[in-house]
Amino acid sequence: MTDTTPAASIDDFIHADHDNHTYAPAVLVSANFNNKQFAAAFYEQYSVYCPPAMIKASSKRQAEYFAGRYLAAEAMASYDMHNFKLIADANRCPLWPSSLVGSITHTNNYAACIAANKADIAAIGIDAQDILSDERAERLQSRIIDSAETRIISQSELSAALGLSLCFSAKEAIYKALYPRIQQYFGFNAAKLHSIDTAANTFSFRFDPALMVLHTDRNLLTLRYQINEQRVQTCLILPATRK
Template sequence: MAVFTRCGIKEDVTDDRFETMSRQGSFMLGIEQFIRLQTPQPPLGETPCCLAADFDAAYFNPAFFDAYDIHCPDNIARAANKRQAEYFAGRWLAAKVMENFGIRNFKLSADTRGCPQWPEGLLGSLSHGDDHVQCCVGERKHFRAIGIDVQAPITEDAARKLQMRILSSAERDLLAQSELPLNTAVAMSFSAKESIYKAIYPIVRRYFGYRSAELIAIDEAQQSLRFRLDAELTELPGCPAEVSLSYHCQPERLRTTLLLKTGS
């Protein structure tokens, strides 16, 4: 047995593993240069555990997968460095979140549609983009669904094109009545719809597009959005008719969060 320190946490590794890691130069890979945890660990209870981290894909080394014993599926092994880095960062962060639930060395797997598989009694969601990753997990006794999405800012030109793809004319009219600039409003709606997909897919177990959730209200004071889900979804067991999401806009990114409480 040898003791290996990563991110300030000491862990035991078998001699064989230590040797493999030494051979790969894992001790010099500098994961601290690659990824940095951003948020302090919150208390548990009825609040989900949400952590964020910034990473730098330029410092990503595919050898991290072996060194940190994170499975790299074939499609990820064949993907570009950026996708490998964000995939690894998501798994790394999910394992950190799990430590808050007393689960060590958690390995996040996914089903054939990419839906993350959480341990019994828990559910969660993750999102990454532009060298940033967030992961949010709660207990099933408190939450029916969790979906999060982070989105980089978009230009007004991009927003004009995107809105035609993802929003109905009624939704576009609603956004136009708000005080929000067009690029923020469209990026936020896009992000909200992706959060909805991540939260609702595990319930309905089928793909659904951007027209399956309709924006019906914006509360700028509360920073929340309300959506009505399509009848094709709501007729499926456990699917809610409407959902509310919170949004949070920062200059570097925008985040939407769907937390559907049990009993709601």
């Protein structure tokens, strides 16, 4: 990073929106951000750790990474966790404070972080994706869902492209939530779409029982989803087991 003089203030680049209700007891912090107003100096100014690999990345990639980690700092501050150095492991999985679980996502000038106390939430994953075009959805469909999942989408009120966008996002959210506990790679076929409730904006996935270590209710995972004109966002929250 060569330019250390901010071209604009942080408020010109990003403004965080805190949501303490939608996913309570988790806290969601999200924002749209403006790549053109990003300055590399923000990393140092706001105590956001910049890994060595990011120093040589494009300005767009630096902005995306900073936005996600900046919102993560905001989310952790909700739990009185300040100035925590959020690094990632060898598989690029964020290493959260021992008392928290969290997840970060970003896509096309939008970023979000969700975090919660580990005493309340055992695992959490969030993912946002731009809605796929019909052409791209047709090209990617066989890599993300199988014929049974395709049939479930076709029987719902969702278009094929929107349904696939949601499944893509959901399977990413499932991976983000479960990988830190399972510590084992799994692909799109490990979670199969089981049902969609468009009235409640939820859908469920049957997860590979050989991998499941957190959830015992017939290995079904229920996610919530949100849709706007540009993107979808999905979130998986697994409550902690009360002793």
